Every structure is written in structure tokens, then in C-alpha cells.
Amino acid sequence: MRHTFCGVLLGSFALLLTASPVLAHHSIAAEFDTRDTVTLTGVFTKIDWINPHIYFYVDAKDDGGxxxxxxxESYPTGFFxxxxxxxxxxxxGDTVTVVLYRPKDGTRNLxxxxxxxxPSGRKIEFDNGRPPSR
Structure with missing residues (x-):
């Protein structure tokens, strides 16, 4: 009985240790500052509609022109x-306006x-893990 209890306790502890990195990966706040945003208008140059995350690329003019x-980075295809x-x-080629959370590590242009x-005026809002409204 004692061996079973120790085994269950050890197994539970191991699961807790491995769960944290998995949850951190799926948390926007792990890599991006949800209090620091940037708004820009630009043209889609590339769209990678792939899992685990869709990537959009936009060319936008900075303050110097x-x-x-x-x-x-965005959510997975299934989310959309x-x-x-x-x-x-x-x-x-479409012109879009986006609001982005900035990375915590200071990476520029991400x-x-x-x-x-x-371009149609439709606004799609993403709310930290909930699919946008239709």
C-alpha cells in the first residue's frame, strides 16, 4: 500500500512539473505584453494559414515614412x-488596420x-482565447 501511495504521489508531482510549460506555451501573456499594444495600417504581403498558429505579414509605413x-502571430486555424x-x-494586397500586443522581449516588428x-470595414476582435464573434 505504501509503494502505491508513493507511486501515485510521485506521478502526480511529475504531471504538475510537465503541465506548466504546456500551459505557458498556450498563454499569450507568456510571450506578449497584453497591456502594451501598437496600432498600424498596412498591406498584407503574406499569409501562412497553418497550425499551430496562423501568421499574417503586413508592410506598414513607420513614422519616418x-x-x-x-x-x-495569431490563433490556430480551428479557432478561426x-x-x-x-x-x-x-x-x-488588402489594406488592413491591426492592433497587436507587443512582445515582452522587445522584438521589433512582431x-x-x-x-x-x-477593407470592408469588418472588425475582428480576438479576446485572449475566445473565438471572435461572427
Missing amino acids: NVTRWAM HRAGITRDLFKV GYLKEMTL
Whole structure:
């Protein structure tokens, strides 16, 4: 009985140790500062509609008028599909306005997508793990 109890206790402890990194990976706040955002308007140059995260790339002008490429990490494809949002809604060459969470490590020209306004005027808002409204 004592060996069984020790085994269960040790197994539970091992599960707790391995669960933390998994949860941290799936937390936006682990890598991005959800209190620090940047808003920019630019043109889609590339869209990687892949798992585990969709990436959008936008060329936007900085304050000096220079064009800068921004990479935006987003949610998985299934997240978008559950909200009724499909790949054909996003087209390379479209002008969009986005709000991004900035990375905690200070990486420039990278962000996690908080909201996006499409050329049609449709605004898609992402709420930390909940699919956007249709």
C-alpha cells in the first residue's frame, strides 16, 4: 500500500512539473505584453494559414515614412473556423488596420493579433482565447 501511495504521489508531482510549460506555451501573456499594444495600417504581403498558429505579414509605413514588414502571430486555424472565419476572407494586397500586443522581449516588428479591421470595414476582435464573434 505504501509503494502505491508513493507511486501515485510521485506521478502526480511529475504531471504538475510537465503541465506548466504546456500551459505557458498556450498563454499569450507568456510571450506578449497584453497591456502594451501598437496600432498600424498596412498591406498584407503574406499569409501562412497553418497550425499551430496562423501568421499574417503586413508592410506598414513607420513614422519616418519607411516601409517596415510586421509579422503577426495569431490563433490556430480551428479557432478561426469555429468562429466562421475562413482563409478566403484574407487576401494578399488588402489594406488592413491591426492592433497587436507587443512582445515582452522587445522584438521589433512582431506582435500577437488583438484585432483586425478588413477593407470592408469588418472588425475582428480576438479576446485572449475566445473565438471572435461572427
